[in-house]
Amino acid sequence: MNLSQIELLRILQETQLNLSKAAEKMHVVQSAVSRQLQLFEEEIGSPLFERSGKKLIALTPLGKRVMVEVETITQAKLNIQTIAADFLDSNQGTIHIATTHTQAKYFLPNPIQRFRKKYPGVRIYMVQASPEQLIYQLHTHKADIAICTEKVDSDFELITQQCYQWHHSAIMPKDHPLCTGEITYKRLASYPILTYSFGFTGRSNIETAFKQSGCELDIILAAADTDVIKTYVRLGLGVGLIAGMAYDAVIDQDLIARDLSHLIPLSSTKVAYLKQNYLPLYSQHFIEELMLG
Amino acid sequence: MNLSQIELLRILQETQLNLSKAAEKMHVVQSAVSRQLQLFEEEIGSPLFERSGKKLIALTPLGKRVMVEVETITQAKLNIQTIAADFLDSNQGTIHIATTHTQAKYFLPNPIQRFRKKYPGVRIYMVQASPEQLIYQLHTHKADIAICTEKVDSDFELITQQCYQWHHSAIMPKDHPLCTGEITYKRLASYPILTYSFGFTGRSNIETAFKQSGCELDIILAAADTDVIKTYVRLGLGVGLIAGMAYDAVIDQDLIARDLSHLIPLSSTKVAYLKQNYLPLYSQHFIEELMLG
DNA sequence: TAAGGTTACGGCGATCGTAACGATC
DNA sequence: GATCGTTACGATCGCCGTAACCTTA
Numbered sequence: 001m002n003l004s005q006i007e008l009l010r011i012l013q014e015t016q017l018n019l020s021k022a023a024e025k026m027h028v029v030q031s032a033v034s035r036q037l038q039l040f041e042e043e044i045g046s047p048l049f050e051r052s053g054k055k056l057i058a059l060t061p062l063g064k065r066v067m068v069e070v071e072t073i074t075q076a077k078l079n080i081q082t083i084a085a086d087f088l089d090s091n092q093g094t095i096h097i098a099t100t101h102t103q104a105k106y107f108l109p110n111p112i113q114r115f116r117k118k119y120p121g122v123r124i125y126m127v128q129a130s131p132e133q134l135i136y137q138l139h140t141h142k143a144d145i146a147i148c149t150e151k152v153d154s155d156f157e158l159i160t161q162q163c164y165q166w167h168h169s170a171i172m173p174k175d176h177p178l179c180t181g182e183i184t185y186k187r188l189a190s191y192p193i194l195t196y197s198f199g200f201t202g203r204s205n206i207e208t209a210f211k212q213s214g215c216e217l218d219i220i221l222a223a224a225d226t227d228v229i230k231t232y233v234r235l236g237l238g239v240g241l242i243a244g245m246a247y248d249a250v251i252d253q254d255l256i257a258r259d260l261s262h263l264i265p266l267s268s269t270k271v272a273y274l275k276q277n278y279l280p281l282y283s284q285h286f287i288e289e290l291m292l293g
Numbered sequence: 294m295n296l297s298q299i300e301l302l303r304i305l306q307e308t309q310l311n312l313s314k315a316a317e318k319m320h321v322v323q324s325a326v327s328r329q330l331q332l333f334e335e336e337i338g339s340p341l342f343e344r345s346g347k348k349l350i351a352l353t354p355l356g357k358r359v360m361v362e363v364e365t366i367t368q369a370k371l372n373i374q375t376i377a378a379d380f381l382d383s384n385q386g387t388i389h390i391a392t393t394h395t396q397a398k399y400f401l402p403n404p405i406q407r408f409r410k411k412y413p414g415v416r417i418y419m420v421q422a423s424p425e426q427l428i429y430q431l432h433t434h435k436a437d438i439a440i441c442t443e444k445v446d447s448d449f450e451l452i453t454q455q456c457y458q459w460h461h462s463a464i465m466p467k468d469h470p471l472c473t474g475e476i477t478y479k480r481l482a483s484y485p486i487l488t489y490s491f492g493f494t495g496r497s498n499i500e501t502a503f504k505q506s507g508c509e510l511d512i513i514l515a516a517a518d519t520d521v522i523k524t525y526v527r528l529g530l531g532v533g534l535i536a537g538m539a540y541d542a543v544i545d546q547d548l549i550a551r552d553l554s555h556l557i558p559l560s561s562t563k564v565a566y567l568k569q570n571y572l573p574l575y576s577q578h579f580i581e582e583l584m585l586g
Numbered sequence: 587t588a589a590g591g592t593t594a595c596g597g598c599g600a601t602c603g604t605a606a607c608g609a610t611c
Numbered sequence: 612g613a614t615c616g617t618t619a620c621g622a623t624c625g626c627c628g629t630a631a632c633c634t635t636a
Binding site: 001002003004044045046061062065066069070072073075076077079080081083084085087088276278 | 294295296337338339354355358359362363365366368369370372373374376377378380381569571
């Protein structure tokens with residue numbers, strides 16, 4: 001058993017068990033990886049893959065269990081490299097941040113700008129995705145840090161910290177009836193609603209709040225990002241339910257924002273990363289920066 | 294980086310950073326491991342060891358952090374081998390059990406006998422040690438499973454399960470005044486006491502019970518095993534406080550045992566093993582056997 | 587001077603690449 | 612015939628062992 005065999009197993013998963021593609025990713029010829037896989041299975045004593053003819057089509061139960069350990073080893077090896085690089089120069093490196101549109105646009109600009117001043121040598125890569133995908137990115141090491149409001153609490157492989165809390169606002173054109181008077185569940189529910197897609201930016205809180213109130217929302221448009229919602233609110237399609245910090249008094253002066261903290265419970269945006277993943281010092285500082293808002 | 298370099302680092306710790314001994318353990322010449330260590334440190338980019346002249350005298354902070362990952366990799370590699378062997382034949386293998394004298398003598402005989410009938414192909418190695426040492430044995434992979442009453446709860450790397458609960462008894466010669474009448478804290482405390490050493494077999498429960506009662510015990514002999522206590526009780530040195538199951542009505546017919554469940558809270562004997570350690574099927578069955586008492 | 591570690595160098599074997607072949611869609 | 616995988620074989624490079632040397636208790 002050696003580390004390139006472990007690496008091969010990991011890459012085979014990434015490539016849907018395609019030996020040729022795995023060989024390419026490992027910068028060796030295909031026959032080499034074929035041979036290495038044979039050697040490993042020989043050493044193990046049982047096949048790790050189900051085969052249909054010569055093709056690998058699935059993991060055996062044994063293979064599945066072994067893959068768990070392969071993941072562990074891969075992560076630990078990666079950690080050693082990160083740790084070493086961190087000791088050599090803790091001011092240089094890269095952060096891969098995975099986040100949602102709303103956080104990227106309305107929350108991250110300040111922390112990132114502050115961080116860049118302190119660590120000009122650190123490259124920041126940002127990937128935008130749905131909360132579900134964010135978690136997947138963490139698990140596949142495509143991102144180091146995820147920042148979002150939903151989903152991350154339920155994954156026990158993740159460490160999560162709360163960055164900040166916020167509440168929803170309703171936005172509408174200036175001439176809309178909801179601009180004046182008290183906003184109640186019932187009143188809000190009487191208009192067509194535009195808000196975030198399932199699994200995005202506090203949508204779950206909207207769900208639970210209105211389920212408890214007994215009123216049902218008529219959601220006519222669900223979007224992953226706030227700007228789409230604003231656009232259609234401007235077109236008069238209905239009332240937008242968005243994250244409070246996504247309303248900009250200057251840019252959105254044609255819209256009215258009304259606080260909904262009395263209707264929808266606080267949402268909190270969290271930062272999450274893999275438990276087993278070593279974060280370099282600058283990443284730890286980046287997280288601290290996030291805490292400051 | 295490769296697995297033998299990782300292995301080397303692990304073994305260096307075992308050998309107090311002695312390269313020559315590490316070479317011996319790895320069945321290669323000393324110059325080979327010297328070279329491998331150099332290569333690894335070169336790849337890492339910083340030294341992992343503090344050196345005094347040429348000798349390795351300590352881990353650098355970097356080295357310490359890297360060792361954590363080395364441990365992880367070692368464990369995962371071991372797991373792969375165990376898993377593979379388990380799939381090949383789950384009726385063969387070895388269990389290394391670490392336990393205390395009392396458990397080995399008064400609790401384990403039955404479960405082990407039942408287990409041996411089901412798995413005649415599994416070799417059982419038993420090591421006897423103090424509870425503190427048991428935990429160390431688990432961490433250094435010298436034991437797979439530890440069985441004892443004390444200590445194991447506080448280690449978060451361990452999974453523990455309760456095997457059975459028991460209470461203490463007082464034992465004394467037949468003509469002893471304590472043979473008759475109600476036993477109270479005060480009365481018990483008026484005699485010289487013989488019981489387990491600190492950190493052994495429910496000793497902590499004795500401590501807390503008597504601390505709360507306000508009476509102080511006069512412990513004139515503390516032993517790691519019950520048989521030593523019995524011996525000196527027979528010699529008339531005082532009253533023995535032992536685990537209830539350690540009194541054998543036949544063998545110990547010259548002694549009287551009196552139940553102390555009204556004075557000393559229940560103790561529970563647990564089985565513990567490392568979280569990250571894959572246990573083969575037969576070991577899991579062995580643990581089930583323990584649960585049956 | 588014994589014990590622990592490094593450096594230099596030659597030999598051997600593991601692993602790779604080339605290439606030809608087999609199977610499956 | 613394009614894709615995917617295996618087998619055979621020669622070449623290469625990494626790693627080991629021998630051996631000489633250095634350093635410190």
